[in-house]
Amino acid sequence: MKTAKIYALFMVLAITLSIVGFAYAHWADTIQIEGSVKIAHLLISIKSEKVLTSKEVEKYSEIEYQVSPDEHTLQLHCTNVKECWFVWIGLVTQNQGTLPANVKPPVYSYEDPNGFIEYFENKTYIYGPYPEETGYGKLEVWGNVMVDNQLKLDGTVNFPTEVPTPTPFVAYPGEKVVIWIWIHCKGNLPDSAIGKDIKLYIEIVDDLAI
Amino acid sequence: MKEKALILFTCVIIAMSISGFVYAQWNDIIVVDCTMEFGDLNMGFVEPLICTEYYTDPVTGQLFPGEYLNKDVGKPECNYTDHVTDIDTGKQGYKTLTITITNAYPSYKVHCNFTLENLGTLKLHINETEISDPDGVLTWDPNLKALVDAGGKPILNITITPDLVCKYLWANDDPLTPDVEPVKLQAEIAVHITQNAQECQTYFFQVKITYEVA
Numbered sequence: 001m002k003t004a005k006i007y008a009l010f011m012v013l014a015i016t017l018s019i020v021g022f023a024y025a026h027w028a029d030t031i032q033i034e035g036s037v038k039i040a041h042l043l044i045s046i047k048s049e050k051v052l053t054s055k056e057v058e059k060y061s062e063i064e065y066q067v068s069p070d071e072h073t074l075q076l077h078c079t080n081v082k083e084c085w086f087v088w089i090g091l092v093t094q095n096q097g098t099l100p101a102n103v104k105p106p107v108y109s110y111e112d113p114n115g116f117i118e119y120f121e122n123k124t125y126i127y128g129p130y131p132e133e134t135g136y137g138k139l140e141v142w143g144n145v146m147v148d149n150q151l152k153l154d155g156t157v158n159f160p161t162e163v164p165t166p167t168p169f170v171a172y173p174g175e176k177v178v179i180w181i182w183i184h185c186k187g188n189l190p191d192s193a194i195g196k197d198i199k200l201y202i203e204i205v206d207d208l209a210i
Numbered sequence: 211m212k213e214k215a216l217i218l219f220t221c222v223i224i225a226m227s228i229s230g231f232v233y234a235q236w237n238d239i240i241v242v243d244c245t246m247e248f249g250d251l252n253m254g255f256v257e258p259l260i261c262t263e264y265y266t267d268p269v270t271g272q273l274f275p276g277e278y279l280n281k282d283v284g285k286p287e288c289n290y291t292d293h294v295t296d297i298d299t300g301k302q303g304y305k306t307l308t309i310t311i312t313n314a315y316p317s318y319k320v321h322c323n324f325t326l327e328n329l330g331t332l333k334l335h336i337n338e339t340e341i342s343d344p345d346g347v348l349t350w351d352p353n354l355k356a357l358v359d360a361g362g363k364p365i366l367n368i369t370i371t372p373d374l375v376c377k378y379l380w381a382n383d384d385p386l387t388p389d390v391e392p393v394k395l396q397a398e399i400a401v402h403i404t405q406n407a408q409e410c411q412t413y414f415f416q417v418k419i420t421y422e423v424a
Contacts, residue, residue, distance in 0.1 A: 027251055028337075033324075033399060033417035034344075037366060040283065041409035098313050099283055175247035210278055210315055 042206050043097035045071035047176070048136060050090035052147045057085055065089075076200040083194070085185040088151045092136060092178055093204055095171045102168040102207040103128070103177050109201045114191035123155045125164040125180045132174030141178045153157075155182040170209045252296045253379065253421050254303025254332030256394070261288040261309070264319040273319075285312045286320040294329070299381075301329040309401065316405040326395045326419075328379035335424035336374045344416045357415055359406065367402040368414055378424055 051065045052089065065076045095101050105124045110117045127141045136141040141162050145151060150159050157164075159179060171177055181202065231395035263286055265278040277283060290304035311320050326332055341350045348357035348365055368401070380391040399417065407413070 028422040029251060029253070029417050030419065031253060031255065031305045031326075032419065033307045033309065035311070035401065035415045035417075036236045036412060037311045037314050037401065037403060037407075037415070038412045039403065039407045039409055040313040040315050099315055191239060209314065210281060210283060210317070 014115050040098040042101060042173070042208055043094050043095070044101055044103075044204050044206050046074060046204060047071070047093050047094045048092040048142075049074055050088075050089040050145075051076065052090070052145075052151065053086060054147055054153065056175045057087075063087060071151055072204050072206075074202045076202075077197065078200065079197045080195050081185055081193075081198050083185060083187045083189045086153065086155075087183050088147055089123050089181040089183065089202060090142065090145065090178065091181075091202070092139075092142060092176055094176045095173050096131070098173055100170050100172045100207040100209040103165075103171050104168050104205045104207055106179065106181070107203045107205060108181075108183075109203070111199035111201070114198070116189060116198075119186045119189050119193070120188055121155075123182045125157050126167055126177060127162055127165055127179075128177035129165075129169065129171040129175035132176065132178070134176060139178060141180070151180065151182070157185055168207070168209075187192075223305075228250070244410060249332035249423070250330035251299040251332050251421075251423050252294070252299075252301075252303075253326060253334055253336075253419075254294055254301075254305055254329050255290050255307050256303045256325050256327045258323070258325060259288060259290060259307070260323045261286045262321050262323075264321055266317065266319070277318075284314050284318045284320075286310070287312075288322045289323075296329040298331050299329060301327070303327055303329050309399070311401065311403075313317060314403045314407070316403055316407055318403045319400065321400045322400055323338050323396065323398045326374075326379065326397065328381050328393050331381050333378060333380050333424040334421045336377045336419060337372060337381075337420045338420040339419075340418040340420070341368055342416050342418075343414055345414050348413060348415070354406070357413070363406040364404050365407050366415060367400075367404060368417070369400045370417070371400070373396050374419060379384060381420075 046067050049065065049067060051063055053063065060080050061078045063076060065074060067074055076087070076089070076091065078087065103126060105126065108122060110120070130139065141159050147153070151157060183200065242266050258393070262275050263284060264273050264275055266273055270280055286309045289308055290306065291308055292305035293302065294305055295302045307322070307324055309322050329333055343349065343357055348359060351358045351364070354364050355367060357366045357368065358364050368381070374395070374397060377395055379395060380393055383393045
């Protein structure tokens with residue numbers, strides 16, 4: 001009898017609680033704010049490259065080059081480097097990201113086991129920005145450019161109308177930029193360095209222009 | 211003998227019919243019609259809804275609308291969905307506010323000004339706002355007021371002003387005291403992308419606003 005009473009009391013409580021909970025659930029509600037944030041990305045890539053030097057240099061020095069898989073770095077392997085050796089490196093870069101980028105001179109680094117990096121000098125000329133649809137052949141500073149014509153042996157340039165763009169400047173998504181780099185081996189190279197190989201790395205700088 | 215029996219039978223019948231009639235005359239039924247009309251709890255988003263970009267001036271530190279140097283990079287969009295019409299009041303609103311930010315970058319800020327309205331017939335009370343990432347990638351840190359990554363670094367700073375919790379919305383505004391019994395509440399949710407946000411990532415957030423009968 002006692003057990004039956006306790007059981008009945010328990011059942012009454014359970015039913016009461018469930019009714020109260022059901023009622024409360026019907027007298028409370030929720031609305032929501034749903035949001036998504038897609039983050040942009042910054043990416044400047046090397047889309048075309050040229051490595052030019054004089055016929056005289058080509059006689060004694062081999063220059064091999066390749067662009068890294070991420071299209072961010074140009075690597076050059078130059079053999080038998082000696083005094084007055086020089087190379088003109090041309091790059092067409094493109095802003096392939098979704099953000100405007102600040103165009104700055106590339107960063108140079110050398111793999112220099114012989115320690116004669118201090119005998120190198122360089123000059124950088126940057127042109128642009130050019131619209132995405134601009135073909136390379138239409139760029140005065142890119143198509144048909146030759147050493148000792150537009151690109152002088154002393155590291156100066158002589159394009160008929162184009163002048164370098166002061167850096168930094170902004171390249172919007174899709175826009176292209178042309179970079180010309182003159183790297184030159186100065187005189188008075190120590191005997192221990194003459195005829196050695198050198199590796200050069202030219203890395204494009206990603207910089208957000210916001 | 212037979213006559214006596216017939217008379218007796220007839221008397222009994224008459225007596226019974228009279229007593230039945232009298233009983234019927236002294237009994238009746240009344241009906242109580244009871245109608246219980248319950249109140250209606252309903253809150254929703256209503257116009258106006260305005261989404262604005264902001265930037266912090268690097269020199270003064272002040273907040274200005276738009277993007278720095280008038281650039282056009284980030285794209286904010288906000289709209290209401292889940293339209294509802296209250297069956298009792300006929301008021302219309304929406305159950306969901308959707309904010310979509312594309313091409314965002316560190317330091318990019320979006321402020322979304324929305325309006326809440328009591329659409330039902332009962333006074334209501336907002337008792338909780340819960341901010342989370344429905345994908346579970348980010349977790350809410352109430353101290354930083356930000357959704358943080360697994361390493362605890364803030365990714366999205368989210369603030370809602372004024373604080374919605376403990377706000378009351380009345381079903382009807384008394385024209386004599388409009389400020390005391392607001393039916394609507396204007397608020398702003400600000401989303402700020404931090405320097406820790408990763409390129410090309412898409413982050414999600416959800417704010418649940420829970421309300422109950424006051």
